[in-house]
Amino acid sequence: MSLLRITSPHAHGPLSTTRVMQTVLLATLPGVAALVWFFGPGVLVNIAVTSFFAIAFEAAVLKLRGRPVLRTLDDHSAVVTATLLAIALPPYAPWWLLAVGAAASILLAKQLYGGLGYNPFNPAMVGYVVLLISFPVQMSTWAAPRGLAAEVPGLVDALQACFIPASFDGATMATPLDILRQNSDQSLAALYAGTPQLGAWGGVGWQWVSLGFLAGGLWMLYRGIFTWHAPVAMLAALAALAALFYDGGGPGSGGSPLFHLLSGATMFGAFFIVTDPVSSAVSTRGRLIYGALIGVLIYLIRTRGNYPDAVAFAVLIMNFAAPFIDYYTQPRSYGHARGDRP
């Protein structure tokens, strides 16, 4: 017999990085389905085109770096980054916007730092912020949701919007977050009554999209892809601040907790961005702090800032702080007294 000599452990669990990434992709389905229903198939074109660019950029850089291209692409991480970025972008974005976003995510945020596992910032959020700062007009053009728009664009329209942007003329509308931020004189009740986009809780369409991402997130939690700490801390902190500054729903109110939880990218961010293990804090205590501070920043930027949403900035700022949080939340090892610090 020719015996293989390797050190222990010899057994290995069933999980692999590829499986983790596939699970994340599957978990986006309910949210993406809701997006397609309410805003049309733009998001699907976004995902396809961004993924194409992301894979092309990743393959090119891996080749330049002399890394095994196919084996590395097999981890699916480029597609995950592209999908998350594409979901965050407005549907019916032109192809060049998607290409620039993919380049910023894959080239700038990921491969320049050394590839998967080495990036200090969430690549999808870097791509999003680069686009938001560079192309504010395109980035704040959101389609009107089903029920409010005359008709929801079809697949041909979506392809047209992407590849021949000049010929596309879809109905656009301010997002619920914009509406609330620009309000200064109406009470919340009056605002909701006078603005059909706000719907019942988080905005027509938006609330269902959020619930879709919540469902996908809970499924990943069940599958053990991540722990509950960071997303729950983030949602709890955001809801707590919203409750604290609800102000009885008067004109100065920042919006109800339910509005903040179900509007914008809250759920998507909580379960698909904040849980990105590479750029977040490591220990469970660290992830609680990390998530909670993201929740606080989201609320502050949403109510005091000037951008359509705050998740990307909040996450990137906390990416900076993650190593610092890790340093102070090192768990007590077996057999050590509490507070033992090297």
Next chain:
Amino acid sequence: MRRVHTFHGGIHPPEHKAQSLQAPIQPAGIPPQLVLPLAQHIGAPAQPVVRAGQAVRGGELLAEADGFVSVPVHAPTSGTVSAIEERPVPHPSGLSAPCIVIDTDGADTWLPPAPLAAAERADQTRLRECIQGAGIAGMGGAGFPTAVKLSPGPGKAIDTLIINGTECEPYITADDSLMRERAGDIVAGTRILAELLAPRDILIGVEDNKPEAIAALQAAADSTMEVVVFPTKYPSGGEKQLIEILLGKQVPSGGIPADIGVVCQNVGTAVAVHEAVARGRPLVSRVTTVTGEAVTRPGNYEVLLGTPMGWLLEQAGVDPDRARRLIMGGPMMGFSIPAPECPVVKTTNCLLVPTEAELPTPPPAQACIRCGLCAEACPATLLPQQLYWFARGKEYDKLEGHNLFDCIECGACSYVCPSHIPLVQYYRASKAEIIARRREAEKADHARERFEARQARMERLAAEREAKRAERKKAAEAKARAKARAAATEGAETVDGAQAAADEDPIQAAIERAKARKAALAAGDAGEPADRVAKLTANVDAIAKRLAAAREKLESYDGGEAPVAEALKRGVEKTADKLAKAEAELREAREGVSEEA
């Protein structure tokens, strides 16, 4: 019911225990040759007391313990010692080690057993000697000499004796079958251990996946001991983890269980103690699980120590074409055996022969995505992925700061890692590197201390010399003063100035003496010419010798320090000058002599 605790992390790998539990323990038989390593335990290897060619009977002493942390080796059956030589042994290093080789005769004749009499058993020293003398070392896997653990030393009272029947590793069922079939022996052995330690509590810990073993133990246990059942989780059987499960206490980092009043012994060890004390039988065999999908007759075998693994695998029907690895121990902490010639030793609880499909060759590692699953699985509450990054960056201080040495190498982190990173391998390599560095540092410290000690000694000697000199000077001055006083009072003798100066200072005196000699030599002019020639000849010879010595020194000097070489060179030149002068003088003197003649 005792409240059981839990420990951080842990994993639930597939157990694979059923296949080796289909039949009771069966004897493996006597192989044609036994290979008995002298070190089957932690500590000093045993010293052989037999020689090649000697006939031995079963139970006969082959090698005696070498010190306190060591145990002897006995003959497992009768036969002839054919060699004492290096043979491949089961060790992670894969190196060979000295072994006693016995060609068995098949007759299996034994020395008459000598169990301890009741009176001897009452003597604790005698009882410990008996346990050490029977060659018993921990049979759970580590192989630490049992008698040492039974001597916790003064000031370390043992509250709790834990008998470890956890067997948390997948595949292994040696302890399980022992508990099912020999629960009485385990309880009897436990009683003996308790006699030595006098604990308040005796706990037998078993995972809840062994209901038959639990039932057998509960039936056999007496009122002094408690069988504690707890949920199955790997690595519950780790000594530190088991202590936390049963007592809710943690062994301090770097310490041993006795520090918190606990001693753990494996169920197999308890049986061996019982065999030694009550039946007078030294440790010459053990129960080993032979399992894995490449084994056609998996099961638990009572194997003579020293049995070549290949022979045992043949008995169990291993298909060599399907066997991909040979692992001693379980799939989590066992190590791969390079060659089937390696013998079964006191710590061989399992031989696992998996097929490629069963335990596939690990794929190439992917990038760490910091998912943190390893930190959730770590039973020592470490941050395995931080350790991994530090290990890759060779940041040894940070590794120690993140408690690398509290890692028990259980493999839970590697098991869960989705990127298939061989984390434990990184930790082992880093530990070895840190230990090597510590040794280097110790050596350097030692050398520095020696240098400093030498420096101090030289300074002390110099100071002593100086003190002596000062004392002599003082004495001389006193003497001179006394003399001067004497001269003043007597007023007769005149004191020679040079003499007085010489009295004051020995160096001055030496200079004076040399001056006097030179003067005498010069004064030789006035003396006998023949005498003068002889004196000058001697002088020339002496200077020539000095010159030769100086030249040699200059030539052999290769220190490369220019000033030193320069000085040596000057010395040679000066001596050469002197020699020329002396020779000239000698010639003159000779001429004078011949003229006179």
